[in-house]
Amino acid sequence: MRLIEETVTSITRAVLNRAIHFAESAIAKEAALHLGIQRDQTFIADELEMMQGFLMAAHDDRDSHNRVVKIWVKQVRDVAYDVEDCLQDFAVRVTVRRSWWRSPRKLLHRWHVAKKMKELRARVEDVSQRNLRYHLIKASKPISADEQSLAVASATMSDIDEVRRQHEKAKVGLIWLISKKDNDLRVIAVSETNAIGLGETSIVKRAYEDLKIHKKFECFAWIRPSKQRKILQMPKF
Secondary structure (H helix, E strand, O other): OHHHHHHHHHHHHHHHHHHHHHHOOHHHHHHHHHHOOHHHHHHHHHHHHHHHHHHHHHHHOHHHOOHHHHHHHHHHHHHHHHHHHHHHHHHHHHHHOOOHHHOOOHHHHHHHHHHHHHHHHHHHHHHHHHHHHOOOOOOOOOOOHHHOHHHHHHHHHHHHHHHHHHHHHHHHHHHHHHHOOOOOOOOOOOOOOOOOOHHHHHHHHHHHHHHHHHOOOOOOOOOOOOOOOOOOOOOOO
């Protein structure tokens, strides 16, 4: 049971690491600058790092694996997912739709973004303070020999994070390719694998829909090949 609990904590740390990485990325900082939410973005990134420290302490503390701590770890994981999704959405709005924040309705858009960011900041702050308020996690202790096997699991999660970071770089390259002003851009094809998460798929889908709306291409096709090894009848245009 303890091994399961520690595995859940390790997974939460991996999710949190990914959210921190994106919150501190260049594309997130650029989006925050254009949208006027730099302070909230910086605060959220700093709070997530504090949560990361608490999770490391929870990993080391044998007395911290009670029901209340489990609830708190789940809340950290949920808010980390929300932070990553929210910042990715803002980044796509600014990078793919560069005219979005320059439009006459800019003030209204920025107000909605600022409101959503304030709500997200309040959630992050509340989850972070909840640990201090209820004294959920004590100071960290040295890792015992029995817990060394968990280091291997943590290393595996780090490898997963590295794969995620590579996907992140590819996604930023895709956004740049689509949004750049180049009349020679005639054809673009995007493929995905089972290793890509739902967040990346939604980014690609939103970019595709944005191209259709702005009519940057004469023809469009969204194709989802069958998993079966059969010859597909390709559509004609």
